[in-house]
Amino acid sequence: MRDRTNGFLITTIILAAIGIYLALPMQHPKWLTDLLFWQPASTRDLQIKEGLDLRGGLQVLLEADVPAGQTVDREAIQTAKQIVENRVNGLGVSEPLIQVQGDRRIVVELPGISNPDQAIETLKGTGLLEFIETGDEVIPAGTKVSTSYGSLQDSGVVTSTNQITSTNQVTRTNQVTSTSGITSTTVVTPTTPATPGKVYRTIMTGADLKTAAVAFEQSTNAPIITFTLTDAGSKKFADYTSANIGKILSIVLDKTVLSSPRIQSAITGGNGQITGRFTLEEARSLSVQMRYGALPVPLRVAESRAVGPTLGQDSVRKSINAGVIGLLVVILFMLLYYRLPGVLADLALIIYALLVFALFKLIPVTLTLPGIAGFVLSVGMAVDANVLIFERMKEELRGGRNLRSAIDTGFARAWPSIRDSNASTLITCVILFWFGSNFGASIVKGFALTLAIGVLVSLFTAITVTRTFLHLVMNNMDLSRNHWWFGV
Known part of the structure; x- marks a missing residue:
């Protein structure tokens, strides 16, 4: 189990490092662009793309x-x-x-x-x-x-x-x-x-x-x-x-x-x-x-x-500020209500945001206001998956299970609900993307694409990253007698 946890941890660290590097607002070297796109003399860049409503x-x-x-x-x-x-x-x-x-x-x-x-x-x-x-x-x-x-x-x-x-x-x-x-x-x-x-x-x-x-x-x-x-x-x-x-x-x-x-x-x-x-x-x-x-x-x-941009710079700035404030409120709620798992979920949420932003640059995804809305919605769904998992863990702890068993059982029993809700969202994204492609509604396509990317990445961070962090803490700290750290 320790070897498996260490393997997932190394993978998570590597992905987080790539996400941080790509998310930085800088001109990336040509060799990196060529490597990422598997082609010589690549002319792609890794800058974020803005739509007509944001850039003009x-x-x-x-x-x-x-x-x-x-x-x-x-x-x-x-x-x-x-x-x-x-x-x-x-x-x-x-x-x-x-x-x-x-x-x-x-x-x-x-x-x-x-x-x-x-x-x-x-x-x-x-x-x-x-x-x-x-x-x-x-x-x-x-x-x-x-x-x-x-x-x-x-x-x-x-x-x-x-x-x-x-x-x-x-x-x-x-x-x-x-x-x-x-x-x-x-x-x-x-x-x-x-x-x-x-x-x-x-x-x-x-x-x-x-x-x-x-x-x-x-x-x-x-x-x-x-x-x-x-x-x-x-x-x-x-x-x-x-x-x-x-x-x-x-x-x-x-x-x-x-x-x-x-x-x-x-x-x-x-x-x-x-x-x-x-x-x-x-x-x-x-x-x-x-x-x-x-x-x-x-x-x-x-x-x-x-x-010109449909939204002025002042509106864009206010939208970004609102998004940051909302993210901080979510992080604070998870920290106060779920305590130690909340802290780990917050770390996973930060990794989630970095990975999604890196994918937006790699694909590339053009950010429009509907696209930003799809990303924000996917953030809420990423937190929702952690909420389901942690609530199941708390139920198992109250039922007398030991900590390790409660964590594994909580993830196992929360998975069907997480799978079904995310699958229904992805099906909706496919329908919206098809509609936007066939009827020329590119803003609908942008919303569907950013939401689908966010949902897929959130599945990885909520199930794999958060679980890896929990097992890492358990392997290095004795929390078996203090359930307060888990909100129980």
Whole structure:
């Protein structure tokens, strides 16, 4: 029993140390971020995220860019909403709100965006990727061209099961400079603009794209865009590059040339990369648009405005003060009413708060006012579990059991009630999260997520941590004859 208690104690100490370190308001070193997210060159940070009501951000109203009398298909606007939502997720914006308004408008709220113009460019860009045949003609990057694929809205939607996660802002410039291109090509220097009025043949589009991601060159550590083609796209690419070695194959996004590399050898693996003088933000923006494809209807920005925090700093400060006071009152009550177990429960409650706050940073969870409410509610449920356990312990002590037996029996008999109450709460959280996901109510999702995290962590601290502390005290102090310490 002592070995088991010592094992749980060591685990608790390690988790508490991690919680304290992550909860500190500081910039954590890059190696720690890479370790926590299991990936090199991680761009995630471990700072707390604040929602639109606490931090402010950007609100954009997108409208279908079609003639006033033309009807917009409802399915098309819903598809456009989903693509916009995917792009927002690719930008790394936490707790966004994307909703359809009427039959041709989409409302987008982006917390914490500081550069509205760059974010808007990524949202409303059609994202049509094309590989066009230019023969021996080298077209400078940034040049607008006409292609045989037709209008921008004719392209298919690029599907992808993965997402590019990032908490940094994503930018895109109107003119992307690039001097190199896909794998197995040589770098060429543009010398002449595109032929005026010429329509270039499209060899392949983004519909043949499976994935796209940001990577880094090993030699220079410069950001590049890597992509993988579908089976059909790989065959098209292999057939064309095999028959056109030495020719130029320009890469075009939204009818704007990204780069014009020369095909040096056949490319049969279905993988490629776009390299050039990209910033990290530009590379992310382009990869997001490539992965999430072309919009079924063109969108224009009908309205864009910066949104200040719904709650002022004074309201936030008062809310924090109220939460701290409430927590202190709970700690004081547990100390006075349950005495020694109350002290240990208070320590477990502090560990609980540290672990939950650390998870909020790791996931990450965007804190909004409803999210804070979910966390506060979970604190009450964590205390409720300890109350059930301690009351059962007191009953066993009054019934004549010895201290060790009373503790173990108290935990065993309180567990079914704790399990059932927390299970019902988690089921409710799942329902609320589903509702928020399907009806665009992101504040409901935030409440459900923070409450579920709090409930799961409270189960660990109330059952494991508190019990470990009680056995640790029993193993080192003789309290068998003094039940006063246990409120009896």
